[in-house]
Amino acid sequence: MEPSRLPSLIALIVSISLSQLAGADEKTDQAVEAAKSWLGLVDSRHYRESWQEAAPFFKEKVQEADWVKMIAPVRDPLGDVKSRDLIGAQYTTSLPGAPQGEYVVMQFGTTFQNKPDAVETVTPMKDGGGVWRVSGYYIK
Numbered sequence: 434m435e436p437s438r439l440p441s442l443i444a445l446i447v448s449i450s451l452s453q454l455a456g457a458d459e460k461t462d463q464a465v466e467a468a469k470s471w472l473g474l475v476d477s478r479h480y481r482e483s484w485q486e487a488a489p490f491f492k493e494k495v496q497e498a499d500w501v502k503m504i505a506p507v508r509d510p511l512g513d514v515k516s517r518d519l520i521g522a523q524y525t526t527s528l529p530g531a532p533q534g535e536y537v538v539m540q541f542g543t544t545f546q547n548k549p550d551a552v553e554t555v556t557p558m559k560d561g562g563g564v565w566r567v568s569g570y571y572i573k
């Protein structure tokens with residue numbers, strides 16, 4: 434390779450890497466917004482609607498009535514959300530026990546009225562229509 438072409442090649446590699454990183458960031462941002470919207474339904478105790486807005490994968494694993502029975506006794510005692518801050522979000526295309534796809538695993542540090550130091554893990558996935566929908570939710 435000609436030495437004069439090396440800077441151009443390095444610039445091209447950096448440009449490609451940055452554009453891939455920007456694409457992942459954009460996907461992560463979209464997934465975070467979808468998660469926040471979905472969490473708003475759960476925060477408002479609209480549990481049926483949260484199931485309806487969840488990913489098809491979520492709906493295949495848990496029926497609507499079962500979701501309402503499971504989530505209400507977990508969330509209701511926590512009280513209202515006082516604050517919720519994104520701790521981190523990681524884009525991935527595979528998760529154990531889940532089909533191949535696009536996922537973002539994220540954690541929020543959440544202060545509930547009755548539990549000030551909770552961590553919520555929310556995992557949106559991109560559905561067949563290109564929409565980010567929650568496929569998993571866990572509170573610790």
